[in-house]
Amino acid sequence: MNTEMDNLHNADGEQQSQPVSTNDNSTESYKTEETVNQEKVSDISFKDYETFSFDVLINEAKNLLGKHSVQEIREHFNQIRDAFKQKLEVDEAEKKEAFVNEGGDEVDFKYETTYRAKFNAVYNDFKHQLTAFYKENEKKESDNLDERLAIIDQLKALYQEPGETSSAMFKKFRELKTRWHNAGRIPSKNAENIFKNYFFHLDNFYTYLDMNKELQTLDYAHNLEVRHSIINRAEELIKETNVQKALNELQYLHRLWKEEAVPVQEDLREPTWQKFKELTNKIHERKGELNEKIKLEQKDNLEKKNEIIKNIKEIAAKAASKSHGDWQKAIKDINTLREQFIGLGRVPKDKNAATWDAFKEVTREFNHIKNDFYKTLKTEQQGNLEKKLALLDVAKQHTESTDWNNSVQVIKRIQNDWKNIGHVPRKNSDKIWKEFKDTCNQFFDRYKNRHEQDNQKLEVNFENKQAFLEEFKTTEISENKDEALKQLEELHATWASLGKVPADKLAINQEFTNLYNDKLSALNLSKAEMSDYKLQSFVNKIKADGNDRLLDDEIRKTRKSIDELEKEINQLDNNVHFFSNANADSPLLKDVYRQIDEKRNKLTEAEIKLKTLFNINFND
Template identity: 40%
Template sequence: MSDINNLPKAEGEEEVKKNVNHSDNISEENKSIETIPSETVDAASVSEEKSVDTNESGNDVTKNSDNNNDAVLNEIEDSNAEDAEDEGNKDRHTIEVKAYDTMSLETLAIELEKLVKTEKVQAIKSHVESINNEFKDKFQALLDDKKEEFLNDGGNEIDFYYVSPIQKRYKEAYNEYRKKLNDHYQNLEKNLKQNLADKLEIIEELKGLINVEENINTTYKHFKELQERWRVTGPIPRDKYNNAWNSYHHHVEIFYDFLHLNRDLRDLDFKHNLERKLLIIERAEELAEDDNVMRAFRELQELHKMWKEELGPVDKEYRETIWEKFKAATKKINDKRQVYYQNIDKVYDINLVKKLEIIENINAINAQTTNSHNGWQKKIKDIEDLREQFFNIGKVPSKVNESTWAKFKESVRTFNRQKNAFYKDLKKDQYTNLQKKLDLIKIAEDNKNSEDFEVTTALMKKIQSDWKKIGHVPRKDSDKIWKRFKAACNFYFDKLHTTKNAANKESIDAFSNKVTLLETLKNLKPVGDKEKDVESIKEYISKWKELGRVPNDKRYIEGKFNKAIEDFLSSLKMDKNEVEMIKFENKLDTMSASDDNKDLDNERHFIRKKIDEMKSQINQLENNLQFFTNVEDDNPLVKEVHKNIKDHKNALKLWKEKLSKIKEFY
């Protein structure tokens, strides 16, 4: 079937009934292109051809057969007529159609830029339309969201304005496409007119062939040159395509009638055309078995174009037979295409069900009553998720696409209206809250210099508690008023602490001395003798206790001291449990410095709990060993269990020591 690649690249052919007056078979519009004189051919010279009454594209000129109702043939004819005006048609078929409905705004802009830059402008029309529709819908959705945010922040609807760099980028690419398309059509119109003039000139030359007195072989050679010129001439206006082709084919038929005077040349041409048309049929039958039905149908259109445009007639005895075979393959391909469309429709129907379900889910959320900010934030997130799902589902049947999109937009708009109404009411509450907090700020600022600490401290603590209970204020005021309130409160409490510190010089001195001792401890280095190092650290602990208590707001230094002790002990090569007990004793000393035993009680309760846990885990591990019967002691799993038991017993011993030590403090 490789010979099919050698076929001329054209599309179809139509036989016309042969009469002396062939103009009867041409429409009025054809006659505007070409009026064929009846005296062109001698009636005697075409008597053998008068019996032909059917054509090879299936049309019965005199009987108007049922094939005129063949929808697929009409579709192919219409498509090829349209292609005659657009030589970039083949390029459209090679460009991948992507899932534009699942792309983001930025991806759509990038895809448009790529198409405009790398593809012929006449080949990307359908792609650009799909991209443009998706971009407009998604950008409108984004615009709606931005508008809602603007209104929720207290903006006035008439002041809303939003510009996106993605929109600017997209518009630049789209404008470039429109410019290229306009330039293309201007050039195309000029070329189409010239090509039409060239083809009409070819028809005129065809008409003159039968009146030339020269050797038939020379005339035949001239005829073949005209056929080649016709084939390579570019596209013509689609509304002139059928008329021009019919006129051309009409005169080709007249020439073949005239050629009967040299039957050898005519029969040779018939044979050549038959061979090529049989190859076309063979290829069509192969395409009928191709699983890629859309690709097969596109190539079928090209085969019809070859049949009609580039190949002449065959001997009368084969005409109807080969045409019927070609039609049969055509029908088989089209039947598979219809099944494909039906399956695609099923997918679109499923997508429709999913999208309608999402719309129902949005409506269900709209029906819920929500009176809290957190509740609305959850609903907003749910709606965003549903919107994302809606955009990612894919296409729905075209007949319901607009109505489905309208339902979706209306459900989202209903949600947005409800949300806006809530937040408008919330704004009112927030302004009420703002006034309440401003009142608290005035109280704090009026009393921050007070020296009646007993009364004012209680007042300050109360207004701090009231502040927390009031609730949200407008976002633009939140930080500003909080800083004012915090500054006034801090000023008062700093003054209170300063006063207390002055009244408690002993605690301040203790703090100062502990700061010094802490710095000394941080610089302490082990001498290498464990007993001396341990003794040294115990001396530091003892000195620390002797320095006394520090002010409550300075007690953080106790934690720093404990951290320094831990760091030093960690550097010693001592038994882990011994180090832990030293650290624990120091911890207990810190706890015992408190006025009550609450911290000690909590620590003792915690240790008892850990002892019970250790015992339970040891029992569990020992019970687990009972399951390892007839297993060697060096089994890795058994060894791991024994190791865990040992570790837990060591830990239990340490916890018991801690419990004994904490009892000494009661």
């Protein structure tokens, strides 16, 4: 008896095995049945990967890798990889355009995205798993080859060296067929010869079986039992809610029919085959149910996608007059709509291209309006940047200032001005703000510690004055009057240059003044000499300090003193007339004349002083 070749490799996608003749008409009928799937249909549906965002593509790849065997998702990963690469190119082009539009130089543009690393991590995991699968598969195929060769040897021995009872032989034969059915793929280079060899010995065994009616009866009974179990399962598949699952399992049942349910008693062959064929047709009729469901889903997806396109149009139409904050919200809304659009499934095939083109068009229009807005905003932001840079320069000018009252007001004012200026280009924003904040903080840190710093300085001044005073006590003053005056003036100037001391230690200044006056008195200067010395000392101090304000104040005071002296002298002259009849030796009259002489002397000194002050030349 001849039988058909095992089509296990066909079921796995190979084209190696070919059918041979058989006298089992149920098998012949099966070969002409066009409705039976010859290859397994995958449960994993392909999607419009090119419409997915980066995040969705990465998550889709992760889900496929986590839920399915790596060999089932090879083509899915290839399509996802191509879609991801295309999206990277588009995203890079858009970001480069935006960078150039914001004033950047194209040669300075660097495309950076975290999505590339995230996807590469998933894709590399896929490749590693695929490599491991191939290695493991090679080993399995080699083991399967050994198993099939052993089965062939045992099948050949079964009919060439019969030595067992019919029931024992039949049991061993069924076990060999089951082992062959479950043995799995073998290397393709060995497949043709191995299968030909198996079917050759299988035909020989069936020839032997024809001569052994007891064995044939046992085989017919077993095969009929298998047929009934297949038919029962096919009846259950008619009620299966998942149509695709029913179709996939039906394919397996047909392969099982060919390999495990042949042959049967002649009068039962056709009836059982027709029953199975009838159930097969009923299951295939459910394809229409599946297709109708798919059509309804695609129609619903089309309506939802058209609604999303409409919403994007409306947002784009209202976007032109929006503020920056409104634009940020609009961009977020558009991204949400985009994710919703991408997350929806397929639409009818004849509408797919038009729907996708419409989606790209409305998003492109929105991006165009957005780019125009931010180009205008860029000009404003550049102006804001220049204003903030000017404020930063002002802050830097006051960083080391000790004019505390004035600088505090300036810093507070420019801080308030900074808040009112508005946004600057993003690439400058963080940097300039940090520099401005640090500069202001540097001033305010000094401002808060100003008293501590001043106190420290005053303590240093006190220590220096203590040392100078001790030295001054032992300083020998020249016996030459002119040299002595010059020496004392220099010592007084040095003392003044040592600065202020703490308030609780001001007594040291009086101590110096007393010592200074003692040394000055020791020179026995006349009143005129003393006056000239003090005036000249004052002039020298003004010149040394270059203090115009001090000079102006002294001129104002001297003028006021002259005016007051002139008024007082005039008043005393008038008082003299009251004493016209008085005796010249009158004490009261003498006192008036004394006062007049004193004030006239002071007036003369004040006029000389004023003239001297006016003649001061800071360039000498």
